[in-house]
Amino acid sequence: MGKITFQPSGVVQKSEKDEKDADKTEIxxxxxxxxxxxxxxxxxxxxxxxxxxxxxxxxxxxxxxxxxxxxxxxxxxxxxxxLPRQNLFQCRVLYEGTVYAPVRGRQELEESVEINLEDNYEKINVPVPHFGGSDAADIIHDFHRGLTAYYDITLDKCYVIELNTSIVMPPRNLRDLLANVRRGTYLPQTYIIQEEMVVVGQVYSVQQLGVFIDRLCGRKETYRLKHRSSRRRIEKRGAPNCHSIRHLENTFVVETLICDQAKGPSQ
Missing domain, CATH: 1.20.5 (Single alpha-helices involved in coiled-coils or other helix-helix interfaces)
Known part of the structure:
Protein backbone atom coordinates (compact mmCIF):
# COMPACT_ATOMS: atom_id res chain seq x y z
CA MET A 1 0.00 0.00 0.00
CA GLY A 2 1.21 3.42 -0.77
CA LYS A 3 1.33 6.31 1.77
CA ILE A 4 -0.40 9.45 0.84
CA THR A 5 0.59 12.68 2.71
CA PHE A 6 -0.76 16.25 2.42
CA GLN A 7 1.45 19.33 2.69
CA PRO A 8 -0.14 22.33 4.44
CA SER A 9 -1.27 25.05 2.13
CA GLY A 10 0.53 27.66 4.22
CA VAL A 11 3.82 26.02 3.40
CA VAL A 12 3.11 26.16 -0.31
CA GLN A 13 2.16 29.83 -0.08
CA LYS A 14 5.25 30.59 1.94
CA SER A 15 7.51 28.93 -0.53
CA GLU A 16 5.88 30.75 -3.39
CA LYS A 17 6.29 34.03 -1.48
CA ASP A 18 9.93 33.30 -0.80
CA GLU A 19 10.50 32.62 -4.48
CA LYS A 20 8.87 35.96 -5.40
CA ASP A 21 10.91 37.78 -2.75
CA ALA A 22 14.05 36.15 -4.03
CA ASP A 23 13.42 37.67 -7.46
CA LYS A 24 13.31 41.21 -5.95
CA THR A 25 16.46 43.32 -5.52
CA GLU A 26 16.62 45.25 -2.26
CA ILE A 27 18.26 48.70 -2.37
CA LEU A 83 -2.38 128.70 -13.27
CA PRO A 84 -5.83 130.09 -13.98
CA ARG A 85 -5.88 133.15 -16.19
CA GLN A 86 -7.13 135.30 -13.31
CA ASN A 87 -3.77 134.79 -11.55
CA LEU A 88 -1.63 135.82 -14.55
CA PHE A 89 -1.33 139.50 -15.41
CA GLN A 90 0.36 141.64 -18.05
CA CYS A 91 0.94 145.14 -16.71
CA ARG A 92 1.76 148.41 -18.46
CA VAL A 93 1.76 151.61 -16.40
CA LEU A 94 2.99 155.18 -16.87
CA TYR A 95 4.88 156.97 -14.11
CA GLU A 96 7.09 159.98 -13.56
CA GLY A 97 10.70 159.25 -12.65
CA THR A 98 12.24 161.50 -10.02
CA VAL A 99 15.66 161.62 -11.72
CA TYR A 100 14.81 161.69 -15.42
CA ALA A 101 11.39 163.35 -15.35
CA PRO A 102 12.58 166.78 -16.53
CA VAL A 103 14.25 165.19 -19.57
CA ARG A 104 12.05 162.24 -20.49
CA GLY A 105 8.75 163.07 -18.87
CA ARG A 106 6.45 160.17 -18.06
CA GLN A 107 7.93 156.72 -18.53
CA GLU A 108 6.36 153.34 -19.15
CA LEU A 109 6.87 150.16 -17.19
CA GLU A 110 5.94 146.71 -18.47
CA GLU A 111 5.94 143.49 -16.48
CA SER A 112 4.19 140.15 -16.16
CA VAL A 113 2.98 138.95 -12.78
CA GLU A 114 2.18 135.42 -11.64
CA ILE A 115 0.34 135.08 -8.33
CA ASN A 116 -0.01 131.80 -6.47
CA LEU A 117 -2.44 132.05 -3.57
CA GLU A 118 -2.04 128.43 -2.53
CA ASP A 119 1.72 128.67 -2.00
CA ASN A 120 1.58 132.37 -1.04
CA TYR A 121 4.12 133.80 -3.43
CA GLU A 122 4.41 136.27 -6.32
CA LYS A 123 6.66 136.09 -9.36
CA ILE A 124 7.36 139.21 -11.39
CA ASN A 125 9.14 139.30 -14.74
CA VAL A 126 10.47 142.64 -15.93
CA PRO A 127 11.70 142.67 -19.55
CA VAL A 128 14.37 145.02 -20.86
CA PRO A 129 12.83 148.49 -20.62
CA HIS A 130 12.55 150.58 -23.77
CA PHE A 131 13.99 153.68 -22.15
CA GLY A 132 17.02 151.94 -20.59
CA GLY A 133 18.48 152.76 -17.20
CA SER A 134 17.13 149.57 -15.61
CA ASP A 135 17.94 145.88 -15.86
CA ALA A 136 15.66 143.05 -16.92
CA ALA A 137 14.88 140.83 -13.94
CA ASP A 138 12.85 138.03 -12.43
CA ILE A 139 11.61 138.62 -8.88
CA ILE A 140 10.19 136.17 -6.33
CA HIS A 141 8.32 137.37 -3.22
CA ASP A 142 7.91 134.30 -1.01
CA PHE A 143 5.54 135.27 1.81
CA HIS A 144 5.75 131.83 3.37
CA ARG A 145 9.52 132.09 3.81
CA GLY A 146 9.55 135.86 4.26
CA LEU A 147 12.15 136.32 1.51
CA THR A 148 12.56 138.21 -1.74
CA ALA A 149 14.91 137.12 -4.53
CA TYR A 150 16.02 139.28 -7.47
CA TYR A 151 17.57 137.63 -10.51
CA ASP A 152 19.32 140.30 -12.55
CA ILE A 153 19.20 138.87 -16.07
CA THR A 154 21.77 141.35 -17.33
CA LEU A 155 24.35 140.31 -14.72
CA ASP A 156 23.18 136.68 -14.48
CA LYS A 157 23.28 136.97 -10.68
CA CYS A 158 20.78 136.46 -7.87
CA TYR A 159 20.25 138.60 -4.78
CA VAL A 160 18.25 137.62 -1.70
CA ILE A 161 16.89 139.81 1.09
CA GLU A 162 14.19 139.69 3.75
CA LEU A 163 10.74 140.46 2.38
CA ASN A 164 9.76 144.10 2.88
CA THR A 165 6.04 143.84 3.62
CA SER A 166 5.74 147.62 3.95
CA ILE A 167 6.29 147.91 0.19
CA VAL A 168 5.31 144.54 -1.30
CA MET A 169 1.61 143.78 -1.38
CA PRO A 170 0.46 140.30 -0.26
CA PRO A 171 -0.57 137.97 -3.12
CA ARG A 172 -4.32 138.32 -2.65
CA ASN A 173 -4.21 142.13 -2.37
CA LEU A 174 -1.92 142.44 -5.38
CA ARG A 175 -4.16 140.15 -7.41
CA ASP A 176 -7.19 142.30 -6.60
CA LEU A 177 -5.27 145.45 -7.52
CA LEU A 178 -4.10 144.05 -10.86
CA ALA A 179 -7.57 142.69 -11.59
CA ASN A 180 -8.96 146.21 -11.17
CA VAL A 181 -6.25 147.59 -13.44
CA ARG A 182 -7.12 144.95 -16.04
CA ARG A 183 -10.78 145.96 -15.93
CA GLY A 184 -9.79 149.62 -16.17
CA THR A 185 -11.54 150.54 -12.90
CA TYR A 186 -8.33 151.62 -11.19
CA LEU A 187 -4.92 152.90 -12.23
CA PRO A 188 -1.86 152.85 -9.96
CA GLN A 189 -0.40 156.13 -8.80
CA THR A 190 2.11 157.30 -11.35
CA TYR A 191 5.09 157.99 -9.13
CA ILE A 192 8.21 156.06 -8.19
CA ILE A 193 9.95 155.40 -4.88
CA GLN A 194 13.55 154.23 -4.50
CA GLU A 195 15.16 151.75 -2.18
CA GLU A 196 18.88 151.11 -1.96
CA MET A 197 20.41 147.75 -1.06
CA VAL A 198 23.98 146.68 -0.57
CA VAL A 199 25.65 143.28 -1.00
CA VAL A 200 26.87 141.79 2.30
CA GLY A 201 28.00 138.28 1.33
CA GLN A 202 27.55 135.28 -0.90
CA VAL A 203 24.99 132.52 -0.42
CA TYR A 204 26.40 129.05 -1.13
CA SER A 205 23.37 126.89 -0.31
CA VAL A 206 20.34 128.22 -2.16
CA GLN A 207 18.24 125.12 -1.44
CA GLN A 208 17.68 126.25 2.14
CA LEU A 209 15.85 129.32 0.84
CA GLY A 210 12.87 127.32 -0.41
CA VAL A 211 11.84 125.60 -3.61
CA PHE A 212 10.74 128.76 -5.47
CA ILE A 213 13.92 130.73 -4.86
CA ASP A 214 15.98 127.61 -5.49
CA ARG A 215 14.24 127.20 -8.84
CA LEU A 216 15.04 130.82 -9.71
CA CYS A 217 18.60 131.06 -8.35
CA GLY A 218 19.85 127.48 -8.44
CA ARG A 219 23.29 127.17 -10.11
CA LYS A 220 23.67 130.95 -10.22
CA GLU A 221 25.89 133.24 -8.16
CA THR A 222 23.69 134.32 -5.28
CA TYR A 223 24.36 137.12 -2.80
CA ARG A 224 22.65 138.34 0.34
CA LEU A 225 21.50 141.96 0.58
CA LYS A 226 20.64 144.42 3.30
CA HIS A 227 18.95 147.81 3.12
CA ARG A 228 21.23 150.83 3.19
CA SER A 229 20.29 153.23 5.94
CA SER A 230 20.72 156.35 3.79
CA ARG A 231 17.47 158.06 2.85
CA ARG A 232 18.91 160.55 0.39
CA ARG A 233 17.95 160.54 -3.27
CA ILE A 234 20.10 158.21 -5.33
CA GLU A 235 21.81 159.70 -8.36
CA LYS A 236 22.57 156.94 -10.85
CA ARG A 237 25.53 158.85 -12.28
CA GLY A 238 27.23 158.78 -8.87
CA ALA A 239 26.72 155.05 -8.47
CA PRO A 240 28.55 153.32 -11.32
CA ASN A 241 28.68 150.02 -9.41
CA CYS A 242 24.96 149.88 -8.78
CA HIS A 243 22.27 148.30 -10.91
CA SER A 244 18.60 149.21 -10.72
CA ILE A 245 15.49 147.11 -11.21
CA ARG A 246 12.17 148.89 -11.66
CA HIS A 247 9.01 146.98 -10.95
CA LEU A 248 5.40 147.33 -9.84
CA GLU A 249 4.35 145.48 -6.69
CA ASN A 250 2.05 148.04 -5.08
CA THR A 251 0.12 151.15 -6.12
CA PHE A 252 3.42 152.74 -7.12
CA VAL A 253 6.57 151.80 -9.03
CA VAL A 254 9.62 150.73 -7.02
CA GLU A 255 13.19 151.23 -8.15
CA THR A 256 15.46 148.78 -6.34
CA LEU A 257 19.09 149.85 -6.51
CA ILE A 258 21.56 147.02 -5.76
CA CYS A 259 25.10 148.21 -5.00
CA ASP A 260 28.41 146.61 -4.25
CA GLN A 261 29.35 147.26 -0.62
CA ALA A 262 32.90 148.42 -1.23
CA LYS A 263 32.26 150.55 -4.30
CA GLY A 264 28.70 151.75 -3.90
CA PRO A 265 27.77 155.33 -3.05
CA SER A 266 28.74 156.55 0.37
CA GLN A 267 26.13 156.78 3.07
Missing part, protein backbone atom coordinates in the same frame (compact mmCIF):
# COMPACT_ATOMS: atom_id res chain seq x y z
CA UNK A 28 19.30 50.27 0.92
CA UNK A 29 19.33 54.10 1.13
CA UNK A 30 21.19 55.81 3.99
CA UNK A 31 18.97 57.64 6.43
CA UNK A 32 20.86 60.95 5.94
CA UNK A 33 20.28 60.85 2.19
CA UNK A 34 16.61 60.08 2.74
CA UNK A 35 16.34 63.10 5.07
CA UNK A 36 17.99 65.39 2.53
CA UNK A 37 15.73 64.16 -0.25
CA UNK A 38 12.71 64.85 1.88
CA UNK A 39 13.87 68.31 3.00
CA UNK A 40 14.75 69.73 -0.44
CA UNK A 41 11.19 70.57 -1.48
CA UNK A 42 10.59 72.37 1.84
CA UNK A 43 13.66 74.58 1.39
CA UNK A 44 12.67 75.38 -2.19
CA UNK A 45 9.26 76.51 -1.05
CA UNK A 46 10.76 78.70 1.67
CA UNK A 47 13.19 80.30 -0.78
CA UNK A 48 10.39 80.98 -3.24
CA UNK A 49 8.23 82.60 -0.54
CA UNK A 50 11.19 84.73 0.65
CA UNK A 51 11.97 85.88 -2.88
CA UNK A 52 8.33 86.79 -3.45
CA UNK A 53 8.27 88.84 -0.24
CA UNK A 54 11.44 90.73 -1.26
CA UNK A 55 10.01 91.46 -4.70
CA UNK A 56 6.74 92.66 -3.18
CA UNK A 57 8.51 94.94 -0.69
CA UNK A 58 10.77 96.33 -3.41
CA UNK A 59 7.77 97.01 -5.64
CA UNK A 60 5.98 98.83 -2.81
CA UNK A 61 9.05 101.02 -2.14
CA UNK A 62 9.45 101.76 -5.85
CA UNK A 63 5.80 102.63 -6.32
CA UNK A 64 5.86 104.87 -3.23
CA UNK A 65 8.86 106.74 -4.64
CA UNK A 66 7.15 107.18 -7.98
CA UNK A 67 3.97 108.46 -6.32
CA UNK A 68 5.90 111.01 -4.20
CA UNK A 69 7.92 112.15 -7.22
CA UNK A 70 4.71 112.53 -9.23
CA UNK A 71 3.09 114.59 -6.48
CA UNK A 72 6.16 116.84 -6.24
CA UNK A 73 6.32 117.33 -10.00
CA UNK A 74 2.59 118.01 -10.26
CA UNK A 75 2.57 120.45 -7.34
CA UNK A 76 5.63 122.53 -8.17
CA UNK A 77 5.82 122.33 -11.93
CA UNK A 78 2.56 121.37 -13.62
CA UNK A 79 0.23 123.40 -11.39
CA UNK A 80 2.45 126.47 -11.62
CA UNK A 81 2.40 126.22 -15.40
CA UNK A 82 -1.37 125.75 -15.47
Missing amino acids: LVPLQQQHEELSVPVRSRKAAVGGLCCMTFGSVVLMSGLVLASIYFYRYYYINQQ
Whole structure:
Protein backbone atom coordinates (compact mmCIF):
# COMPACT_ATOMS: atom_id res chain seq x y z
CA MET A 1 0.00 0.00 0.00
CA GLY A 2 1.21 3.42 -0.77
CA LYS A 3 1.33 6.31 1.77
CA ILE A 4 -0.40 9.45 0.84
CA THR A 5 0.59 12.68 2.71
CA PHE A 6 -0.76 16.25 2.42
CA GLN A 7 1.45 19.33 2.69
CA PRO A 8 -0.14 22.33 4.44
CA SER A 9 -1.27 25.05 2.13
CA GLY A 10 0.53 27.66 4.22
CA VAL A 11 3.82 26.02 3.40
CA VAL A 12 3.11 26.16 -0.31
CA GLN A 13 2.16 29.83 -0.08
CA LYS A 14 5.25 30.59 1.94
CA SER A 15 7.51 28.93 -0.53
CA GLU A 16 5.88 30.75 -3.39
CA LYS A 17 6.29 34.03 -1.48
CA ASP A 18 9.93 33.30 -0.80
CA GLU A 19 10.50 32.62 -4.48
CA LYS A 20 8.87 35.96 -5.40
CA ASP A 21 10.91 37.78 -2.75
CA ALA A 22 14.05 36.15 -4.03
CA ASP A 23 13.42 37.67 -7.46
CA LYS A 24 13.31 41.21 -5.95
CA THR A 25 16.46 43.32 -5.52
CA GLU A 26 16.62 45.25 -2.26
CA ILE A 27 18.26 48.70 -2.37
CA LEU A 28 19.30 50.27 0.92
CA VAL A 29 19.33 54.10 1.13
CA PRO A 30 21.19 55.81 3.99
CA LEU A 31 18.97 57.64 6.43
CA GLN A 32 20.86 60.95 5.94
CA GLN A 33 20.28 60.85 2.19
CA GLN A 34 16.61 60.08 2.74
CA HIS A 35 16.34 63.10 5.07
CA GLU A 36 17.99 65.39 2.53
CA GLU A 37 15.73 64.16 -0.25
CA LEU A 38 12.71 64.85 1.88
CA SER A 39 13.87 68.31 3.00
CA VAL A 40 14.75 69.73 -0.44
CA PRO A 41 11.19 70.57 -1.48
CA VAL A 42 10.59 72.37 1.84
CA ARG A 43 13.66 74.58 1.39
CA SER A 44 12.67 75.38 -2.19
CA ARG A 45 9.26 76.51 -1.05
CA LYS A 46 10.76 78.70 1.67
CA ALA A 47 13.19 80.30 -0.78
CA ALA A 48 10.39 80.98 -3.24
CA VAL A 49 8.23 82.60 -0.54
CA GLY A 50 11.19 84.73 0.65
CA GLY A 51 11.97 85.88 -2.88
CA LEU A 52 8.33 86.79 -3.45
CA CYS A 53 8.27 88.84 -0.24
CA CYS A 54 11.44 90.73 -1.26
CA MET A 55 10.01 91.46 -4.70
CA THR A 56 6.74 92.66 -3.18
CA PHE A 57 8.51 94.94 -0.69
CA GLY A 58 10.77 96.33 -3.41
CA SER A 59 7.77 97.01 -5.64
CA VAL A 60 5.98 98.83 -2.81
CA VAL A 61 9.05 101.02 -2.14
CA LEU A 62 9.45 101.76 -5.85
CA MET A 63 5.80 102.63 -6.32
CA SER A 64 5.86 104.87 -3.23
CA GLY A 65 8.86 106.74 -4.64
CA LEU A 66 7.15 107.18 -7.98
CA VAL A 67 3.97 108.46 -6.32
CA LEU A 68 5.90 111.01 -4.20
CA ALA A 69 7.92 112.15 -7.22
CA SER A 70 4.71 112.53 -9.23
CA ILE A 71 3.09 114.59 -6.48
CA TYR A 72 6.16 116.84 -6.24
CA PHE A 73 6.32 117.33 -10.00
CA TYR A 74 2.59 118.01 -10.26
CA ARG A 75 2.57 120.45 -7.34
CA TYR A 76 5.63 122.53 -8.17
CA TYR A 77 5.82 122.33 -11.93
CA TYR A 78 2.56 121.37 -13.62
CA ILE A 79 0.23 123.40 -11.39
CA ASN A 80 2.45 126.47 -11.62
CA GLN A 81 2.40 126.22 -15.40
CA GLN A 82 -1.37 125.75 -15.47
CA LEU A 83 -2.38 128.70 -13.27
CA PRO A 84 -5.83 130.09 -13.98
CA ARG A 85 -5.88 133.15 -16.19
CA GLN A 86 -7.13 135.30 -13.31
CA ASN A 87 -3.77 134.79 -11.55
CA LEU A 88 -1.63 135.82 -14.55
CA PHE A 89 -1.33 139.50 -15.41
CA GLN A 90 0.36 141.64 -18.05
CA CYS A 91 0.94 145.14 -16.71
CA ARG A 92 1.76 148.41 -18.46
CA VAL A 93 1.76 151.61 -16.40
CA LEU A 94 2.99 155.18 -16.87
CA TYR A 95 4.88 156.97 -14.11
CA GLU A 96 7.09 159.98 -13.56
CA GLY A 97 10.70 159.25 -12.65
CA THR A 98 12.24 161.50 -10.02
CA VAL A 99 15.66 161.62 -11.72
CA TYR A 100 14.81 161.69 -15.42
CA ALA A 101 11.39 163.35 -15.35
CA PRO A 102 12.58 166.78 -16.53
CA VAL A 103 14.25 165.19 -19.57
CA ARG A 104 12.05 162.24 -20.49
CA GLY A 105 8.75 163.07 -18.87
CA ARG A 106 6.45 160.17 -18.06
CA GLN A 107 7.93 156.72 -18.53
CA GLU A 108 6.36 153.34 -19.15
CA LEU A 109 6.87 150.16 -17.19
CA GLU A 110 5.94 146.71 -18.47
CA GLU A 111 5.94 143.49 -16.48
CA SER A 112 4.19 140.15 -16.16
CA VAL A 113 2.98 138.95 -12.78
CA GLU A 114 2.18 135.42 -11.64
CA ILE A 115 0.34 135.08 -8.33
CA ASN A 116 -0.01 131.80 -6.47
CA LEU A 117 -2.44 132.05 -3.57
CA GLU A 118 -2.04 128.43 -2.53
CA ASP A 119 1.72 128.67 -2.00
CA ASN A 120 1.58 132.37 -1.04
CA TYR A 121 4.12 133.80 -3.43
CA GLU A 122 4.41 136.27 -6.32
CA LYS A 123 6.66 136.09 -9.36
CA ILE A 124 7.36 139.21 -11.39
CA ASN A 125 9.14 139.30 -14.74
CA VAL A 126 10.47 142.64 -15.93
CA PRO A 127 11.70 142.67 -19.55
CA VAL A 128 14.37 145.02 -20.86
CA PRO A 129 12.83 148.49 -20.62
CA HIS A 130 12.55 150.58 -23.77
CA PHE A 131 13.99 153.68 -22.15
CA GLY A 132 17.02 151.94 -20.59
CA GLY A 133 18.48 152.76 -17.20
CA SER A 134 17.13 149.57 -15.61
CA ASP A 135 17.94 145.88 -15.86
CA ALA A 136 15.66 143.05 -16.92
CA ALA A 137 14.88 140.83 -13.94
CA ASP A 138 12.85 138.03 -12.43
CA ILE A 139 11.61 138.62 -8.88
CA ILE A 140 10.19 136.17 -6.33
CA HIS A 141 8.32 137.37 -3.22
CA ASP A 142 7.91 134.30 -1.01
CA PHE A 143 5.54 135.27 1.81
CA HIS A 144 5.75 131.83 3.37
CA ARG A 145 9.52 132.09 3.81
CA GLY A 146 9.55 135.86 4.26
CA LEU A 147 12.15 136.32 1.51
CA THR A 148 12.56 138.21 -1.74
CA ALA A 149 14.91 137.12 -4.53
CA TYR A 150 16.02 139.28 -7.47
CA TYR A 151 17.57 137.63 -10.51
CA ASP A 152 19.32 140.30 -12.55
CA ILE A 153 19.20 138.87 -16.07
CA THR A 154 21.77 141.35 -17.33
CA LEU A 155 24.35 140.31 -14.72
CA ASP A 156 23.18 136.68 -14.48
CA LYS A 157 23.28 136.97 -10.68
CA CYS A 158 20.78 136.46 -7.87
CA TYR A 159 20.25 138.60 -4.78
CA VAL A 160 18.25 137.62 -1.70
CA ILE A 161 16.89 139.81 1.09
CA GLU A 162 14.19 139.69 3.75
CA LEU A 163 10.74 140.46 2.38
CA ASN A 164 9.76 144.10 2.88
CA THR A 165 6.04 143.84 3.62
CA SER A 166 5.74 147.62 3.95
CA ILE A 167 6.29 147.91 0.19
CA VAL A 168 5.31 144.54 -1.30
CA MET A 169 1.61 143.78 -1.38
CA PRO A 170 0.46 140.30 -0.26
CA PRO A 171 -0.57 137.97 -3.12
CA ARG A 172 -4.32 138.32 -2.65
CA ASN A 173 -4.21 142.13 -2.37
CA LEU A 174 -1.92 142.44 -5.38
CA ARG A 175 -4.16 140.15 -7.41
CA ASP A 176 -7.19 142.30 -6.60
CA LEU A 177 -5.27 145.45 -7.52
CA LEU A 178 -4.10 144.05 -10.86
CA ALA A 179 -7.57 142.69 -11.59
CA ASN A 180 -8.96 146.21 -11.17
CA VAL A 181 -6.25 147.59 -13.44
CA ARG A 182 -7.12 144.95 -16.04
CA ARG A 183 -10.78 145.96 -15.93
CA GLY A 184 -9.79 149.62 -16.17
CA THR A 185 -11.54 150.54 -12.90
CA TYR A 186 -8.33 151.62 -11.19
CA LEU A 187 -4.92 152.90 -12.23
CA PRO A 188 -1.86 152.85 -9.96
CA GLN A 189 -0.40 156.13 -8.80
CA THR A 190 2.11 157.30 -11.35
CA TYR A 191 5.09 157.99 -9.13
CA ILE A 192 8.21 156.06 -8.19
CA ILE A 193 9.95 155.40 -4.88
CA GLN A 194 13.55 154.23 -4.50
CA GLU A 195 15.16 151.75 -2.18
CA GLU A 196 18.88 151.11 -1.96
CA MET A 197 20.41 147.75 -1.06
CA VAL A 198 23.98 146.68 -0.57
CA VAL A 199 25.65 143.28 -1.00
CA VAL A 200 26.87 141.79 2.30
CA GLY A 201 28.00 138.28 1.33
CA GLN A 202 27.55 135.28 -0.90
CA VAL A 203 24.99 132.52 -0.42
CA TYR A 204 26.40 129.05 -1.13
CA SER A 205 23.37 126.89 -0.31
CA VAL A 206 20.34 128.22 -2.16
CA GLN A 207 18.24 125.12 -1.44
CA GLN A 208 17.68 126.25 2.14
CA LEU A 209 15.85 129.32 0.84
CA GLY A 210 12.87 127.32 -0.41
CA VAL A 211 11.84 125.60 -3.61
CA PHE A 212 10.74 128.76 -5.47
CA ILE A 213 13.92 130.73 -4.86
CA ASP A 214 15.98 127.61 -5.49
CA ARG A 215 14.24 127.20 -8.84
CA LEU A 216 15.04 130.82 -9.71
CA CYS A 217 18.60 131.06 -8.35
CA GLY A 218 19.85 127.48 -8.44
CA ARG A 219 23.29 127.17 -10.11
CA LYS A 220 23.67 130.95 -10.22
CA GLU A 221 25.89 133.24 -8.16
CA THR A 222 23.69 134.32 -5.28
CA TYR A 223 24.36 137.12 -2.80
CA ARG A 224 22.65 138.34 0.34
CA LEU A 225 21.50 141.96 0.58
CA LYS A 226 20.64 144.42 3.30
CA HIS A 227 18.95 147.81 3.12
CA ARG A 228 21.23 150.83 3.19
CA SER A 229 20.29 153.23 5.94
CA SER A 230 20.72 156.35 3.79
CA ARG A 231 17.47 158.06 2.85
CA ARG A 232 18.91 160.55 0.39
CA ARG A 233 17.95 160.54 -3.27
CA ILE A 234 20.10 158.21 -5.33
CA GLU A 235 21.81 159.70 -8.36
CA LYS A 236 22.57 156.94 -10.85
CA ARG A 237 25.53 158.85 -12.28
CA GLY A 238 27.23 158.78 -8.87
CA ALA A 239 26.72 155.05 -8.47
CA PRO A 240 28.55 153.32 -11.32
CA ASN A 241 28.68 150.02 -9.41
CA CYS A 242 24.96 149.88 -8.78
CA HIS A 243 22.27 148.30 -10.91
CA SER A 244 18.60 149.21 -10.72
CA ILE A 245 15.49 147.11 -11.21
CA ARG A 246 12.17 148.89 -11.66
CA HIS A 247 9.01 146.98 -10.95
CA LEU A 248 5.40 147.33 -9.84
CA GLU A 249 4.35 145.48 -6.69
CA ASN A 250 2.05 148.04 -5.08
CA THR A 251 0.12 151.15 -6.12
CA PHE A 252 3.42 152.74 -7.12
CA VAL A 253 6.57 151.80 -9.03
CA VAL A 254 9.62 150.73 -7.02
CA GLU A 255 13.19 151.23 -8.15
CA THR A 256 15.46 148.78 -6.34
CA LEU A 257 19.09 149.85 -6.51
CA ILE A 258 21.56 147.02 -5.76
CA CYS A 259 25.10 148.21 -5.00
CA ASP A 260 28.41 146.61 -4.25
CA GLN A 261 29.35 147.26 -0.62
CA ALA A 262 32.90 148.42 -1.23
CA LYS A 263 32.26 150.55 -4.30
CA GLY A 264 28.70 151.75 -3.90
CA PRO A 265 27.77 155.33 -3.05
CA SER A 266 28.74 156.55 0.37
CA GLN A 267 26.13 156.78 3.07
